[in-house]
Amino acid sequence: MRVNLENPNTHQLKQVKVGFSWTTFFFGFWPALFRGDWKWFAIQLAIEIVLGCFTMGIGAGIVGIIFSFFYNKLYINDLLEAGYVPNDKASKDILLSKGITVASH
Secondary structure, three states, X not given: OEEEEEOOOOOOEEEEEOOOOHHHHHHOOHHHHHHOOHHHHHHXXXXXXXXXXXXXXXXXXXXXXXXXXXXXXXXXXXXHHOOXXXXXXXXXXXXXXXXXXXXXX
């Protein structure tokens, strides 16, 4: 399920997936890097390095699996805090149904 978010100042549109992140599941911190989400890229990378060092790499894979369940929600919340708003009623309804607070515009 995807939602459309728009920055009202720049009119930039982003289509963001809601729910489980298959890309994070398979590729760990890389999706955050490609999205330009520097904060969560650095956090995931640091955790994967630390846990990977002590578990011969197994911990890094586990971090990717755990982040898969909530990374998309973290990314959407960061976009909303940066000023993005749902572009249509369907997107707003999806976000509300997933427990994501949406400011009215």
